[in-house]
Structure formats: structure tokens, C-alpha cells
Amino acid sequence: MNPVKDNSCCLEVCFSPKLFPEILTKENFIVVLVDILRATTTICTAFENGVKAIIPVASAEEARLLKAQGYLVASEQDGKKLDFADFGNSAFSFTRELVEGKTLVYCTTNGTRALEGAKHSGQIVIGAFINISALTGWLVGKGKNVVILCSGWKNKFCLEDALFAGALSNRLLESGKFSTNCDSAHASIDLWNLAKPDILKYLEKAAHRHRLKRLGLDDVIPYSFTLDLTKVVPVFNGKKINMNEE
Amino acid sequence: MNPVKDNSCCLEVCFSPKLFPEILTKENFIVVLVDILRATTTICTAFENGVKAIIPVASAEEARLLKAQGYLVASEQDGKKLDFADFGNSAFSFTRELVEGKTLVYCTTNGTRALEGAKHSGQIVIGAFINISALTGWLVGKGKNVVILCSGWKNKFCLEDALFAGALSNRLLESGKFSTNCDSAHASIDLWNLAKPDILKYLEKAAHRHRLKRLGLDDVIPYSFTLDLTKVVPVFNGKKINMNEE
Numbered sequence: 428m429n430p431v432k433d434n435s436c437c438l439e440v441c442f443s444p445k446l447f448p449e450i451l452t453k454e455n456f457i458v459v460l461v462d463i464l465r466a467t468t469t470i471c472t473a474f475e476n477g478v479k480a481i482i483p484v485a486s487a488e489e490a491r492l493l494k495a496q497g498y499l500v501a502s503e504q505d506g507k508k509l510d511f512a513d514f515g516n517s518a519f520s521f522t523r524e525l526v527e528g529k530t531l532v533y534c535t536t537n538g539t540r541a542l543e544g545a546k547h548s549g550q551i552v553i554g555a556f557i558n559i560s561a562l563t564g565w566l567v568g569k570g571k572n573v574v575i576l577c578s579g580w581k582n583k584f585c586l587e588d589a590l591f592a593g594a595l596s597n598r599l600l601e602s603g604k605f606s607t608n609c610d611s612a613h614a615s616i617d618l619w620n621l622a623k624p625d626i627l628k629y630l631e632k633a634a635h636r637h638r639l640k641r642l643g644l645d646d647v648i649p650y651s652f653t654l655d656l657t658k659v660v661p662v663f664n665g666k667k668i669n670m671n672e673e
Numbered sequence: 674m675n676p677v678k679d680n681s682c683c684l685e686v687c688f689s690p691k692l693f694p695e696i697l698t699k700e701n702f703i704v705v706l707v708d709i710l711r712a713t714t715t716i717c718t719a720f721e722n723g724v725k726a727i728i729p730v731a732s733a734e735e736a737r738l739l740k741a742q743g744y745l746v747a748s749e750q751d752g753k754k755l756d757f758a759d760f761g762n763s764a765f766s767f768t769r770e771l772v773e774g775k776t777l778v779y780c781t782t783n784g785t786r787a788l789e790g791a792k793h794s795g796q797i798v799i800g801a802f803i804n805i806s807a808l809t810g811w812l813v814g815k816g817k818n819v820v821i822l823c824s825g826w827k828n829k830f831c832l833e834d835a836l837f838a839g840a841l842s843n844r845l846l847e848s849g850k851f852s853t854n855c856d857s858a859h860a861s862i863d864l865w866n867l868a869k870p871d872i873l874k875y876l877e878k879a880a881h882r883h884r885l886k887r888l889g890l891d892d893v894i895p896y897s898f899t900l901d902l903t904k905v906v907p908v909f910n911g912k913k914i915n916m917n918e919e
Contacts, residue, residue: 442830445691449828582695584688586856610832613878617867618860632859 437572438599440592440611443579444541447548451609452572459554459562459595460663462578463587464635465516465644466538468555468651469501470620472518474670475557475657477527481668484532485539493532499525504536506642517647530667537578542663544575551663554669556651558593561658563598565671573599575612586618586633587651590626593619626652683818684845686838686857690787693794697855698818702795705808705841709825709833710881711762711890712784714801714897715747718764720916721803721903723773727914730778731785736751739778745771748780752888763893774800776913783824788909791822797909798917802837802897809844811917819845821858831833832864832879836872839865872898894897 441454461467462507470481482498484490487509494511501514501521508515514525516535545551554562554575568572575595577588593615599605600616607613622629627649630636639645650656660671677712685698707713717729728744733755736748740757747760747767754761760771760779791797800808800821812819821841824833839861845851846862853859868875873895876882886890896902906917 441694442688443692445695446689446829448691449691451829457735480879547798582693583697584857584860586860589860593912608883610826610835610878610880614830614835614860617864621863621867625782632856634854634856637854 431655435469435606436570436604438596438605438607438612439573440575440577440596440615442577442584442589442611443536444544444576444580445582447544447576448575450572456549456572456574457566457569458549458551458553458571459566459575460538460545460578460590461554461575461591462535462538462541463555463583463591463651464639465518465543465647465651466533466535466578467520467553468557468647469516469518470533470553470661470668471555471558471657471659473521473526473531474659474661476521476523478521478531480530482532482666483542483668484534485536485543487534490532490534499529499531500534501531503521506644508523517644518650519647537580541576541578546663546665553661553663553668554591554595556594556654557656558659559595559598560655561660563595563602565600565660566599567604570604573605580635585635587630587635589615590619590622593617594623679854682816682850684842684851684853684858685819685855686821686823686842686861688823688830688835688857689828690790690822691828693790693822696820698707698820699919701818702818703812703815704791704795704797704826705795705800705812705819705821706784706791706824707800707821707834707837708781708784708800709837709886709897711764711893711897712779712781712824713799714803714893715762715764715767716779716799716907716914717801717804717903717905719767719772719777720905720907722767722769724767724777725759726776727912728776728778728912729785730780731782731789733780736778736780745775745777747777752890763890764896765893783826786828787822787824792909792911795820799907799909799914800837800841802840802900803902804905805841805844806901807906808847809841811906812845813848813850816850819851826881831881833881835861836865836868838907840865840869896901
């Protein structure tokens, strides 16, 4: 148990955007948005490859309207790139050749739902296994309370986001700057400790892993669970996601 | 992983009443209501001791109105029995001498919130560690899909309800009659397997365990995590909880 210490920052984990209004942390906090398969992993990849900004949208219709305004657009349905779009949602599509210096629109239902719910709360930062050490350092430096918000799948709890919440919670608690009395944080840490000796084997039980496999989109899974491929810490300003300039 | 088999019943776990509308099971299902600390443990105790029926209410005001109509009433606030009530909410108050043959009103905010959310769905049955084997046998006999609904605490995920969900999920899957592709079910099973060698030690990290301790209400904890103290399987008919008469 990590009792909440008077002088430490509070850490809380939220397993679904629908539970975000129930969080106990009420002020001075940063939200870490998590959608490991695939939105937040893809967003970090795009920034590693030099994208200028990303505009997240929840529906293909919004994406189509922004395409008509000249934006590069990533949008897919049931694993197929939509006809009007420039990319699907796979991290592997966002190469430096295609995205460097550009502002692009990214259509993600689960991730955007979570962003919408959190955007009037605290500062929002993008979390993935591929940027976990850079993110940890950034959060420790900020000295604010942290809520890790799992996007889940259709508002449901999902294992892959919970595992990331556990991995990040572990690191924040180990920094000595955070403490928690959040049951979701404790549960996610225990799940992460179980999974980490062989993450891909553990993931065999995750429903979304099988959903992606059926759609032929699971090529991105080993990449999505690799630690520290990038040092980017993208932040959301309420409209766009930008590189953290601090 | 337990893939869903064509001829088996689906098992799903829901970590909060707020996530109940998101469940994937849409028909022919039984809801297992769980609020280990303390409502569902207390309700099973009352039926073991011969109570005739229990009317669950969410507020002290409703409890007070029913007291005026002559019911025995259990209602407390911040761990203290309210002045008009006959009992607090501890399982230890519901002795055979006091409850046998009576209909009583039980005020529980978290449990009633969950019942309200589920009552237009399937049949609702009351689950606790103290009736887990009887409940398992009853569910296996029914041959319907099962959703385990954790009451949580103020709509948040809580460890003690998740542990019960894992224990019950394990037993249902072991029966060979159920299968699941629900990430919450897999997570709860993993948490239960971690906790079961020493449940009370594991629970040291649960926030509600500390909340009850501060209120002097944690005497009920070892009892609440003891398996099979009763064979009762109480069911909710939309208004009252009764002994299962089948």
C-alpha cells in the first residue's frame, strides 16, 4: 500500500471515459490520455516523425469535412482506410516522408471521446509505452496531481490500457513524488507486474488484440508494447495536439 | 484465454454501475449484484438468519418514510446508526432473534444504485463470498448468460468487488458451461489469483478497507471474505429481495 502523503502528488487511474466524472482529484492535475491500441501510440509515432500538429476528431464525417479544407486525414472503418482519407490509423503509416511539418487530422472514436470528457479539466498529455520514460520524467518534473485516463473500448475497461496505467503508475510511485489510495491504480500495477515478463503472451487474453487480428491490424502490437522508442511528450491544448514546447 | 464457445453461456464482468449500460450481453442474462463491503454480505446474512424479504432503498429519507409505515429499518450515516433506524448496516446486527420472519428495509447507496441500473435487464441475484458455492451451483443450473455487476464505491472501481468477480468467474469458467471474451473478467480473475493466498493482506491496499477502519466498521472484514457460510441465493424481483423459492 502507498498511503497518500501530505507532501506528495496524488495519482489516480480511471478505467473508462465514462468514469472520468467520478475521479476524486479535483484540482491542479494533469490527465494522461491512454489508447495503446492504437491512437496514442500512433500519435507519439507521428510526433517522433516530425508532424507539426494533430487535430483529433471522433467521426469520419468530421474527418471528411476537414479533408475538404485541405488537411491530411487519417480515418478508417473496420480496418480499411476510408476512400477520402490519406492514411489508415496504423502507426506504421505515419512516416517522416509523409507527415513531417504537416498538421493532420486523426479520426479516433475511443480516444476522442476520452479527450472530450477530460478537456475542461486539467492539462492533457499523450501516453504510450513508446514514450513512457520521457512522459514519466515530464510528469515528475511538473509536480502536479496525475489522473491516468484509459480510453478503453466503447467505454469498457480494456487490458492493454490498464497495463500501461500500471506501468506508468509504478514509475511515478517509484519516483517518490507520488502516492495513491486509488484501487484502480493498485489493480493496474498488479496486472502490469503479472504481464511484464511476457507482455505479448499476456495479451493473448485481451479482446481488442483478437479484434485487431481478425481485421488484419495486429502487425502493430509488438511495436505498441515496446518501451521508449521516442522522447516526445505531445500535449492537447483543447483543439490540437502539439509537441510540448517547454 | 477462454474463447467464447458457440454452445456455452457468456460471462461478463462490469466494474461499475455506470458502465452497466455498456455491457455487450444483450439478452437472456442474469445479473449478479456484488457489494462485498457491506451490502450483499449483509443481505445474505439476513436471509441465512430467516429474514422474509428485504426492501433496498438508496436514501435515509426513504428509509425514514418506510420506518413510519412500521418496517424494521437498517440505515446508517458515516458508520453511525441513524436515530430512527433499528439497525446499522453491519452483517453482525442481523441476528436470527431480530430478523426471522420479518420484512426489513435496508438503506445502501452503492448497492441500490446498482440495482436500479440493472432492474430492467435480467434477473438479479445477490452475490457474496459467504454464499459463493451455492450461487455458483444456482448459476450453472440456470444455463443463462451472466453479468457480474460490481457496485463499487461512488461508481468507482473497487478491489473487494473485483476480487469477488474474479473468484466467481473462475468457478463459472471451471464448470465448463461458461466462456468469456471480457477483459474485465480476465483482469478480475488475475487479481483474485494474486489475492487468494492471503486475502486480508492483499486487501490492505483497498481504499474502502481503510475507510471502514477509520469509521470503526472493519470488524466485519474477515467474515465478509469467508467462503460458504450460507447456502442462500437471494433474488431481487424489482421491488424486494426474496429467498429464491425454486
